[in-house]
Amino acid sequence: MKAKQIVLAERPKGLPTAATFRFEDIETPALQDGEVLLDPLYISVDPYMRGRMNDAKSYAPPYPLDAPIVGGIVAKVLESKAADLTAGDTVVGYLPWKTKIAISATEVRKVDVNGIPPSYYLGVLGMPGLTAYFGLVDIGNPKPGETVVVSGAAGAVGIVVGQIAKIKGARVIGIAGSDDKVALLKEKYGYDEVINYKTTEDMKAAIAAAAPDGVDVYFDNVGGDITDAVVANLNFFARIALCGQIALYNNTKVETGPRILPTILTRKALIKGFIIGDYAPRFGEAMQALGSWVKEGKLQYTETIVDGFDQLPEAFLGLFSGQNQGKMLVKA
Template identity: 45%
Template sequence: MTDPVNRRVLLTARPDGIPAAKHFAIDEVAVPEPDDGQVLVRNHWLSVEPAMRGWVSLESNYSAPVPLGAVMRSFASGRVVSSRHPDFQPGDYVTGMLGWQDYAVASPETLRRIDETDLPLSTSLGVLGLNGVTAYFGLREAGRPRPGDTVVVSTAAGAVGSCVGQIARNMGCRTVGIAGGPAKTGLCRNEFGYDAAIDYKAGHDLDTAIATACPDGVDVYFDNIAGPISDAVMRHLAVGARVVICGTVSVTTWTPPPLGPRVERHLLAKRATMQGFLATDWTDRFGEARSALAAWIREGKLTYKEDILDGLEQAPGAIGGLYRGDNLGKRLIRLVDEQQEGPRAE
């Protein structure tokens, strides 16, 4: 039997803007061996994040850039195949920053053992992973929604936005999603339960559409996009509104910074607040978020959609697809067909 190899996606060129397949290469090396205190994980699922654009850029960011020639940084979930640490055993399912590769050696402090064995392993990278906890803390802690508030979410059909809308609904809010195209606005209404959905690609006047959907103004705006869509929402803020800055995916580069309308007058006149945040601000409370999110899934109060690409060779071009809007749901790379491995232990 041929010994397994470790296929890895390496960053080989520094992108000027959105990463593309040409900036990466796939190589093959021997499967690494864990040292004392480490474990070897066979990755089953790899995550694709909009934040990866910042991770490979030399522009100022909240994390150090991925070095050229290094494995692409990525959250991943998989199964422990060998362990030299007493707290982890072969067969345990874990998630962590394991990179775009088939196998990864990791220290236990960088891993989370996955306890939600009744839910698909892939959820550990989406609704129960960084996307879900981002939605949970961003909305609850920065947005501070109250029952009856109108909550507007941009990229409302995406992995974070769809979760935000459903959490807001579960908290008694009226929800309005902004998404691109009839397929995504249909998802907002029919699967994610938004009270209204605005298609920004439909050619309608966005100001009129927002005013119609939000006759009493916008109490909470969860902003995943920045740019002209957010400029339009700002004009409809209610008194005391909270604007939550989660992402800026519509801006392809911040060098030089793009020019646009000033927001200060809107914030002043409406006595509104604007706050940026990172989910890692609440790392010590991630367990709280996952517990609440998992309970909502089991109760049928939180649904999710996944956009699955099969095979490691799909990874290099996967980030660009996010920025083109190709995906419907959380984008994932599947490396292992779990149905062939049988059910996970309960």
């Protein structure tokens, strides 16, 4: 069977470009025992993928050059030679960017799409939702009445973080990059205040005005100048869940900004970086909570869906210019 794949053609310096990716025509091999043939439905593009394009030590190995890029995919089973899966099943896994995928059934997990959009397993019921849950509940641990600040608040993780914080009884302040996102966060997701960092000259003062009682929990998806401004407003015993640093991912040199550790020390604050895989033994706990909140209407979700497998590189690049509201997906 003929198919297409997208491989990493070069290691980008700074922001990736179209030349970072290469399309190839391939033949899909015949299935072996224990394998399934998959037709991708939705393909996830995520900021963490940028780090894997570098040849550098990190929590996940670099993508090999000239090999298919791998990420979260929800797919339909077209054919099965595995005991536990049949044609028509819907599965999710970390899979190669291909239009048809022949792979061991052990690499995927069957999911229930009865009343749940399949794409949600790449978003609110997938890696972003799990990330939001453990980062906020386990590290941030907000108490009723405390103030939670979320950077990248209109992204796939941020919109879930804010809603969980409200469920926990906190006051929630978001930071986003457009007036449309400000309105979305306040009107649909219940954020108490939202700051448009692109039109705000003094972020430190803006955060102080929005959080007159100080910041108790900071969920950091962005880093850079925004994080410097939030740290300046921390309360004693504040907690920072360090989830992402998208403002810095494409830098070609190390920036020197304000030294935040003296503030962390004097405010007796906690800062903890985390990777969602560390919480794998507790995924069941999170899925039960997230699934219940979705069914109860307490947890809403937004997706930005780009149509067409050929648009994958463009959708990925759009993450770094803020083109997404909520989870960015490609409908294959």
